[in-house]
Amino acid sequence: MSEATRVLPGQAGTQGAAAARPARWAVFSNEDWWSVWIGLLVIVVAWALFANGSSLKWLAVAPAKWKTLAEAGQGIAAHWPNYLALFAAFALLFGTGLAVLGHSLARFLPAFLTLFVVSLLIFTASAWVEASRYNLEAPLLALALGLLVSNTVRLPEWFQSGLRVEFYIKVGIVLLGATLPLTLLVWAGPVAVGQATIVSLATFFTIFLVGKALGLDRRFAAVLGVGGAVCGVSAAIASGGAVRARREDTSVAITLVVVWAIVMIFVLPFASRALGLSTAVAGAWIGTSEFADAAGVAAAQAYGDAARHAGGAIAGAPDAAVQAFTLMKVVGRDIWIGIWAFTLAWVAITRWNTGDDAVRAKADVREIWTRFPKFVFGFVLASALVTWIASHYSLVDYRKIVTPDLVAPISTLRTWAFTFCFLSIGLTTRLRSLSATGWRPLFAFTAGVVVNVIIGYVLSVHVFASYWNGLGG
Template identity: 30%
Template sequence: MSTIQTQVPIIKKKFVLHEDWAVVVLGFLIILLAIGGLLLPEPDCNWQNHSALVETVLVPANLLAVFYHFLYAFGIAVLGAVLTNKSFRSILVVFPVIYMLTVVALVLAGNAQVKNLNLEAVIFALSIGLLVSNLFQLPDWFRSALSTELFVKIGLVLLGTSVIFSDILKAGSLGLIQALVVVLSVWYFAAWLCRKLKVDDELTMMISSSVSICGVSAAIATCGAINGDPKKLSYVISMVLITAIPMMIFMPYIAHYFNFPQEVTGAWLGGSIDTTGAVVASGSLVGEAALKISTIVKFSQNVLLGIAAFAISIYWTYTKKTGPDGEVTKPTLGLIWERFPKFVIGFVVASLLFSFVVPGEVNEAIKGTLKSLQGLWFVLAFTSIGLETNFKDLIQKNSRTPFYAFLLAQLFNIFITLIIAFFLFGNMEAGA
């Protein structure tokens, strides 16, 4: 009688890093490479007419810079796929497509007339992605290879390098006081209003954060903190960008009509307009003092982003007591840590690093490269959102009610910020 011996194969468990930790690793890899001297030439996407497009954007030197950025971002994306155990073959095919569509979006946004309207590259990236997704039947393997969350969170970690505490402290305490009061009051009003209008919880959190803190970046960070639906995020971002344009144009003229002091106007613009680009543009229409104060107030709100994402993640854990399978869960410290968005750690550490550790001359030398890469990852993310979204779903799943809630919250933001700006900055000119 023979004995059959069976050998159980030893299966080595493959190392897989959680996506939130992977983006911290990848973000700091980019930062350390920049500090170490790997500075990429920034592609020039700015043009006024057809001849300028050919002579500046499409010249070989600029196209080579675009190619260098592709190789760099491609390497990071491939490493991200390896760390998170995504399909290596798929990313080799999908990422070049995403990058080419993203370059088209950046070039469209670089047109002078488009810049005057303050239409940012993310809205072109989202639109192009939606067109491709709805005109062509993309295979499932292509959609599954899209790394939207990875791209967004890498951009958020890099965003921390531009939030410099010393720049904010130079303005004194007034900008920080206004930012804190505006953020708290507007956030709670927007959340209350959304609940009254029966807006779903994910959209409520994204709308409240985008209106009260810093627009696009706050919506992205909140979506990451609550692990929200990227399609809802694209809806909120569209609302932010659409409303920023008329605010940027009309608010300076309203201030001029009522003879608001420049300091008050600057604080009003910086505290209520949701995108940094629109704040700078509107502040420039008023004057130098308004531009300075508006920028400081907007930076003061930006610095609250990491704190807000941390608070939102804890709030979300305590209010959402059901797990993915519907089971009731208790909000223990372990659960809070499990649900806590780890990219916030990367954002805060990057901000502290560049505020107190990295020498000023080094920061000055590398900030252009980091800013360019930060913007690139955000635009790549919105191209990906468009590619994975059906346009009908985007319209049907999100009714007009969230848009009405957003507009009413923004109207409250405009009035409460003006009152606070007069209270804090009204006597600045007289006391100067």
């Protein structure tokens, strides 16, 4: 089936309805555009509230940390109006888009209610005080639960209407843009940006070229490459949507990212101590070589705590480990999500199409625009808007004022959207399709891990050590 006629999972019936609409309504004709409008609407509302001294916190509710099940239950009971309002807001936003696209709300709303309730339970489980130790992030728990259910239980037909994988993730990616203002690159400094650029490019091309040499589809190889080069899970899904990779390919990439992220939680702090690295240098190495933000924070924090209790055996301030990690990973590398998504979307359209599709796409710039994933523009616009807002603040004030009252609520809503997506992916994925990929993705990704760790060590410990140690002074 050609790229022109292929219907993506979760979009059946959309293309025909869109084709019947007048051209002037094209901006409301598919999930890509609706994800842009929904994401930007949320961000604009959050900004309007922030500008008037308020916040979206009341709506962007999430379970608080808990130690006992009784505490968890009390937290849900105490905030049930917030959760009810949150469900109504999501149902209104997603439901409006789907209704305009010709889908049945009578089928979607009951399915989405079920999805929301299960997601709330997953979110609550991830708020357990010990969850971070085991890297039990809400989206990852959602994926695991979804895979377990889909491979053991036959889901009812009506429930399929709520599993809008692409819609949820596209909205989540637009919201992700609001948490990554371009101003962060300036605040991080040229060294952090330069090191992140070297690592991102080297790791991506290692995985991509090894994957192609092993016979992997180039779209699959690209998703694996971005997953290893940037921010792991978020980057894998963003690039998967940009190149229109198969849903199974994205699931494999996520699995590999999570596995290696967990491994690195233990390996990198141990290796850093064995090599006698300072806290800041170790934090930079962890930021260069980890594959997920949560896992990296855990590893950097562990090394900082070790320095705090080592009686001077580890050089540097304990907090410098997390500070260096944040500059390298959360700022330097994560900002590459949008760059890779935009670049790969363009390459996929202009270079990777075949036959008549390729000729038409190269000959007519309008064809490129038609095929380009619009949610990538939403990501960029969201980042630009928050960049403009952040430009009025220093880094200290941004973290103290903007982050808790504007960015944090948007980040919470993004996590909800990612959880809906991961749960939907798990509930629509069969493990037999994942096992069919064999050892080649593992080998390709592992090659990138090796390159990532070695280059990260050389740059952090030998090339830019003086810069990183300056953070821990």
